[in-house]
Amino acid sequence: MSGDSKWIWSQQGAKLLRLVSHWGHRCLVGSLPNRCLLCHQSLNSTEAGFCQVCLQTGLYHSPICLGCGKSMQLELEYCGQCQKHQPRKVIAPCSYHQGFGPWIAAIKYQGQLAALPLLCQALVARVGQLEQQGLTTLPQAIVPVPLHPNRLRQRGFNQAWLIAHELSKQLSLPLISDGLVRLQDTRPQAGLNGAQRRRNLQDAFELNADFAYQRIALVDDVVTTGTTVAEIARLFEARYVHVQIWCLARAEAPGLLEAIDL
Numbered sequence: 009m010s011g012d013s014k015w016i017w018s019q020q021g022a023k024l025l026r027l028v029s030h031w032g033h034r035c036l037v038g039s040l041p042n043r044c045l046l047c048h049q050s051l052n053s054t055e056a057g058f059c060q061v062c063l064q065t066g067l068y069h070s071p072i073c074l075g076c077g078k079s080m081q082l083e084l085e086y087c088g089q090c091q092k093h094q095p096r097k098v099i100a101p102c103s104y105h106q107g108f109g110p111w112i113a114a115i116k117y118q119g120q121l122a123a124l125p126l127l128c129q130a131l132v133a134r135v136g137q138l139e140q141q142g143l144t145t146l147p148q149a150i151v152p153v154p155l156h157p158n159r160l161r162q163r164g165f166n167q168a169w170l171i172a173h174e175l176s177k178q179l180s181l182p183l184i185s186d187g188l189v190r191l192q193d194t195r196p197q198a199g200l201n202g203a204q205r206r207r208n209l210q211d212a213f214e215l216n217a218d219f220a221y222q223r224i225a226l227v228d229d230v231v232t233t234g235t236t237v238a239e240i241a242r243l244f245e246a247r248y249v250h251v252q253i254w255c256l257a258r259a260e261a262p263g264l265l266e267a268i269d270l
Protein backbone atom coordinates (compact mmCIF):
# COMPACT_ATOMS: atom_id res chain seq x y z
CA MET A 9 0.00 0.00 0.00
CA SER A 10 1.41 3.42 -0.89
CA GLY A 11 1.88 6.01 1.85
CA ASP A 12 -0.97 8.08 0.44
CA SER A 13 -3.52 5.33 0.17
CA LYS A 14 -2.56 4.08 3.61
CA TRP A 15 -3.21 7.54 4.98
CA ILE A 16 -6.55 7.81 3.17
CA TRP A 17 -7.58 4.41 4.43
CA SER A 18 -6.63 5.16 8.00
CA GLN A 19 -8.58 8.44 7.82
CA GLN A 20 -11.58 6.59 6.41
CA GLY A 21 -11.23 3.87 9.00
CA ALA A 22 -11.04 6.39 11.81
CA LYS A 23 -14.11 8.19 10.46
CA LEU A 24 -16.05 4.94 10.19
CA LEU A 25 -15.12 4.12 13.75
CA ARG A 26 -16.14 7.59 14.99
CA LEU A 27 -19.49 7.39 13.21
CA VAL A 28 -20.25 3.96 14.55
CA SER A 29 -19.21 4.77 18.10
CA HIS A 30 -21.08 8.07 18.11
CA TRP A 31 -24.27 6.57 16.74
CA GLY A 32 -24.01 3.54 18.94
CA HIS A 33 -23.70 5.73 21.96
CA ARG A 34 -26.73 7.80 20.96
CA CYS A 35 -28.96 4.79 20.33
CA LEU A 36 -27.89 2.17 22.77
CA VAL A 37 -26.99 4.09 25.87
CA GLY A 38 -29.46 3.33 28.61
CA SER A 39 -30.68 0.15 26.91
CA LEU A 40 -27.59 -1.93 27.48
CA PRO A 41 -25.33 -2.69 30.43
CA ASN A 42 -22.34 -0.43 30.48
CA ARG A 43 -20.10 -3.22 29.21
CA CYS A 44 -18.82 -4.17 25.77
CA LEU A 45 -21.05 -6.82 24.17
CA LEU A 46 -17.95 -8.68 22.99
CA CYS A 47 -15.19 -8.41 25.59
CA HIS A 48 -17.34 -7.37 28.60
CA GLN A 49 -14.91 -4.60 29.56
CA SER A 50 -16.51 -1.51 31.08
CA LEU A 51 -17.31 1.13 28.50
CA ASN A 52 -16.34 4.74 28.89
CA SER A 53 -18.85 7.56 28.52
CA THR A 54 -18.25 7.90 24.77
CA GLU A 55 -18.75 4.21 23.99
CA ALA A 56 -21.88 2.08 23.73
CA GLY A 57 -22.50 -1.48 22.65
CA PHE A 58 -18.92 -2.26 21.73
CA CYS A 59 -15.66 -0.83 23.01
CA GLN A 60 -13.24 0.95 20.67
CA VAL A 61 -10.86 -2.00 20.63
CA CYS A 62 -13.56 -4.50 19.61
CA LEU A 63 -14.92 -2.10 16.98
CA GLN A 64 -11.46 -1.55 15.62
CA THR A 65 -10.67 -5.24 15.38
CA GLY A 66 -14.18 -6.32 14.37
CA LEU A 67 -14.65 -4.02 11.36
CA TYR A 68 -12.68 -4.25 8.13
CA HIS A 69 -9.48 -2.32 8.46
CA SER A 70 -8.05 -2.76 4.99
CA PRO A 71 -9.49 -2.34 1.49
CA ILE A 72 -11.73 -5.29 0.57
CA CYS A 73 -12.61 -6.65 -2.89
CA LEU A 74 -16.32 -6.02 -3.44
CA GLY A 75 -16.52 -9.22 -5.47
CA CYS A 76 -14.90 -11.97 -3.44
CA GLY A 77 -14.23 -10.22 -0.12
CA LYS A 78 -10.46 -10.72 -0.27
CA SER A 79 -8.43 -8.05 1.48
CA MET A 80 -6.36 -5.93 -0.91
CA GLN A 81 -3.46 -3.51 -0.84
CA LEU A 82 -5.28 -0.68 -2.62
CA GLU A 83 -8.76 0.78 -2.45
CA LEU A 84 -10.27 -0.55 -5.68
CA GLU A 85 -13.61 -2.06 -6.65
CA TYR A 86 -12.23 -5.51 -7.38
CA CYS A 87 -9.15 -7.66 -6.93
CA GLY A 88 -7.29 -8.72 -10.08
CA GLN A 89 -9.24 -11.93 -10.36
CA CYS A 90 -12.70 -10.35 -9.96
CA GLN A 91 -11.77 -7.48 -12.27
CA LYS A 92 -12.03 -9.89 -15.20
CA HIS A 93 -15.68 -10.82 -14.66
CA GLN A 94 -16.88 -7.89 -12.49
CA PRO A 95 -19.26 -9.76 -10.19
CA ARG A 96 -22.15 -8.14 -8.36
CA LYS A 97 -20.91 -6.01 -5.49
CA VAL A 98 -21.29 -7.32 -1.98
CA ILE A 99 -20.97 -4.62 0.66
CA ALA A 100 -20.40 -5.49 4.30
CA PRO A 101 -18.65 -3.71 7.19
CA CYS A 102 -16.84 -6.80 8.42
CA SER A 103 -16.07 -10.45 8.03
CA TYR A 104 -18.29 -12.84 9.96
CA HIS A 105 -15.16 -14.39 11.46
CA GLN A 106 -13.70 -11.11 12.67
CA GLY A 107 -15.60 -10.89 15.96
CA PHE A 108 -19.21 -9.80 15.38
CA GLY A 109 -20.32 -13.19 14.02
CA PRO A 110 -21.95 -14.40 17.27
CA TRP A 111 -24.00 -11.19 17.54
CA ILE A 112 -25.18 -11.55 13.95
CA ALA A 113 -26.11 -15.20 14.55
CA ALA A 114 -27.91 -14.12 17.75
CA ILE A 115 -30.22 -11.88 15.68
CA LYS A 116 -31.40 -14.82 13.61
CA TYR A 117 -31.38 -17.67 16.09
CA GLN A 118 -32.23 -15.97 19.37
CA GLY A 119 -34.06 -12.82 18.29
CA GLN A 120 -31.38 -10.92 20.23
CA LEU A 121 -31.36 -7.51 18.55
CA ALA A 122 -28.97 -5.57 20.81
CA ALA A 123 -26.25 -5.25 18.19
CA LEU A 124 -28.52 -4.82 15.16
CA PRO A 125 -28.71 -0.99 15.00
CA LEU A 126 -25.00 -0.65 15.60
CA LEU A 127 -24.08 -3.20 12.91
CA CYS A 128 -26.50 -1.50 10.50
CA GLN A 129 -24.79 1.78 11.26
CA ALA A 130 -21.43 0.19 10.48
CA LEU A 131 -22.85 -0.99 7.15
CA VAL A 132 -24.28 2.47 6.39
CA ALA A 133 -20.90 4.03 7.18
CA ARG A 134 -19.18 1.51 4.92
CA VAL A 135 -21.60 2.27 2.05
CA GLY A 136 -21.03 6.02 2.57
CA GLN A 137 -17.28 5.49 2.51
CA LEU A 138 -17.43 3.50 -0.74
CA GLU A 139 -19.75 6.04 -2.29
CA GLN A 140 -17.35 8.86 -1.40
CA GLN A 141 -14.55 6.93 -3.05
CA GLY A 142 -16.67 6.48 -6.19
CA LEU A 143 -16.74 2.70 -5.73
CA THR A 144 -20.51 2.39 -5.42
CA THR A 145 -23.71 4.37 -6.03
CA LEU A 146 -26.52 4.61 -3.51
CA PRO A 147 -29.52 2.45 -4.44
CA GLN A 148 -33.03 3.88 -4.81
CA ALA A 149 -34.66 1.25 -2.62
CA ILE A 150 -33.86 -1.52 -0.15
CA VAL A 151 -35.21 -5.04 -0.59
CA PRO A 152 -34.84 -7.76 2.07
CA VAL A 153 -34.35 -11.41 1.14
CA PRO A 154 -37.78 -12.88 1.91
CA LEU A 155 -38.47 -15.80 4.22
CA HIS A 156 -40.97 -18.50 3.31
CA PRO A 157 -44.29 -18.00 5.22
CA ASN A 158 -43.76 -21.34 7.04
CA ARG A 159 -40.34 -20.26 8.31
CA LEU A 160 -41.68 -16.82 9.18
CA ARG A 161 -44.41 -18.42 11.31
CA GLN A 162 -41.84 -20.61 13.05
CA ARG A 163 -39.31 -17.88 13.74
CA GLY A 164 -41.73 -15.01 14.17
CA PHE A 165 -39.60 -12.54 12.25
CA ASN A 166 -37.42 -12.25 9.18
CA GLN A 167 -33.97 -11.05 10.21
CA ALA A 168 -33.26 -9.72 6.70
CA TRP A 169 -36.42 -7.59 6.93
CA LEU A 170 -35.41 -6.23 10.37
CA ILE A 171 -31.99 -5.27 9.03
CA ALA A 172 -33.45 -3.77 5.82
CA HIS A 173 -35.99 -1.83 7.88
CA GLU A 174 -33.27 -0.36 10.08
CA LEU A 175 -31.14 0.51 7.02
CA SER A 176 -34.08 2.16 5.28
CA LYS A 177 -34.67 4.29 8.40
CA GLN A 178 -31.04 5.29 8.70
CA LEU A 179 -30.68 6.12 5.00
CA SER A 180 -34.22 7.43 4.40
CA LEU A 181 -34.64 5.04 1.50
CA PRO A 182 -37.86 3.15 0.73
CA LEU A 183 -38.13 -0.43 1.99
CA ILE A 184 -39.75 -2.67 -0.59
CA SER A 185 -40.83 -6.00 0.82
CA ASP A 186 -43.82 -6.95 -1.29
CA GLY A 187 -43.68 -8.29 -4.79
CA LEU A 188 -40.74 -10.58 -4.13
CA VAL A 189 -41.93 -13.85 -2.64
CA ARG A 190 -40.31 -17.07 -1.53
CA LEU A 191 -42.31 -19.86 -3.14
CA GLN A 192 -40.48 -22.81 -1.67
CA ASP A 193 -39.57 -23.58 1.88
CA THR A 194 -36.05 -24.63 0.95
CA ARG A 195 -33.84 -26.52 3.37
CA PRO A 196 -31.05 -24.50 5.01
CA GLN A 197 -28.11 -23.80 2.70
CA ALA A 198 -25.47 -24.51 5.33
CA GLY A 199 -23.63 -27.76 4.70
CA LEU A 200 -24.53 -27.95 0.99
CA ASN A 201 -21.95 -27.66 -1.77
CA GLY A 202 -22.23 -25.14 -4.60
CA ALA A 203 -24.26 -27.29 -6.99
CA GLN A 204 -26.57 -28.47 -4.20
CA ARG A 205 -27.10 -24.88 -3.07
CA ARG A 206 -28.13 -23.79 -6.54
CA ARG A 207 -30.43 -26.81 -7.00
CA ASN A 208 -31.96 -26.19 -3.58
CA LEU A 209 -32.90 -22.67 -4.59
CA GLN A 210 -34.05 -23.29 -8.14
CA ASP A 211 -37.34 -21.44 -8.71
CA ALA A 212 -37.50 -20.68 -5.00
CA PHE A 213 -38.33 -17.00 -5.55
CA GLU A 214 -40.73 -15.05 -7.69
CA LEU A 215 -40.88 -11.37 -8.50
CA ASN A 216 -44.50 -10.74 -9.18
CA ALA A 217 -44.92 -7.00 -9.15
CA ASP A 218 -44.06 -4.21 -11.51
CA PHE A 219 -40.95 -2.72 -10.08
CA ALA A 220 -40.54 1.05 -10.17
CA TYR A 221 -36.85 1.27 -9.21
CA GLN A 222 -33.73 0.89 -11.31
CA ARG A 223 -31.16 0.37 -8.56
CA ILE A 224 -31.69 -1.67 -5.43
CA ALA A 225 -29.73 -3.01 -2.51
CA LEU A 226 -30.72 -6.56 -1.71
CA VAL A 227 -30.27 -7.16 2.01
CA ASP A 228 -29.44 -10.33 3.91
CA ASP A 229 -27.89 -10.86 7.34
CA VAL A 230 -24.86 -12.80 6.11
CA VAL A 231 -23.57 -13.65 2.63
CA THR A 232 -21.49 -16.81 2.35
CA THR A 233 -21.33 -18.13 -1.20
CA GLY A 234 -23.97 -15.70 -2.37
CA THR A 235 -26.16 -18.36 -3.98
CA THR A 236 -29.38 -17.07 -2.39
CA VAL A 237 -28.85 -13.43 -3.27
CA ALA A 238 -27.64 -14.38 -6.76
CA GLU A 239 -30.84 -16.31 -7.38
CA ILE A 240 -32.93 -13.26 -6.45
CA ALA A 241 -30.65 -10.78 -8.23
CA ARG A 242 -31.15 -12.66 -11.49
CA LEU A 243 -34.92 -12.03 -11.25
CA PHE A 244 -34.37 -8.29 -10.87
CA GLU A 245 -31.68 -8.12 -13.52
CA ALA A 246 -33.99 -9.81 -16.00
CA ARG A 247 -36.07 -6.65 -15.58
CA TYR A 248 -33.06 -4.38 -15.98
CA VAL A 249 -32.85 -3.51 -12.28
CA HIS A 250 -29.29 -3.05 -11.03
CA VAL A 251 -28.60 -5.02 -7.86
CA GLN A 252 -25.94 -4.62 -5.20
CA ILE A 253 -25.86 -6.86 -2.15
CA TRP A 254 -25.69 -5.52 1.39
CA CYS A 255 -25.13 -7.66 4.46
CA LEU A 256 -23.94 -7.26 8.03
CA ALA A 257 -21.00 -9.58 7.39
CA ARG A 258 -19.44 -11.76 4.74
CA ALA A 259 -18.72 -15.29 5.82
CA GLU A 260 -15.90 -16.70 3.78
CA ALA A 261 -16.43 -20.42 4.15
CA PRO A 262 -13.33 -22.42 3.28
CA GLY A 263 -14.12 -25.01 0.65
CA LEU A 264 -17.16 -23.11 -0.56
CA LEU A 265 -15.25 -20.29 -2.19
CA GLU A 266 -15.10 -22.15 -5.50
CA ALA A 267 -18.89 -22.11 -5.51
CA ILE A 268 -19.10 -18.32 -5.58
CA ASP A 269 -21.43 -17.49 -8.40
CA LEU A 270 -22.18 -13.87 -7.81
Ligand SMILES: [Zn+2]
Pocket residue numbers: 044045046047048049058059060061062063
Ligand atom coordinates in the same frame (compact mmCIF):
# COMPACT_ATOMS: atom_id res chain seq x y z
ZN1 LIG B 1 -14.80 -4.84 23.66
Ligand SMILES: [Zn+2]
Pocket residue numbers: 073074075076077078086087088089090091
Ligand atom coordinates in the same frame (compact mmCIF):
# COMPACT_ATOMS: atom_id res chain seq x y z
ZN1 LIG C 1 -12.07 -10.39 -5.70
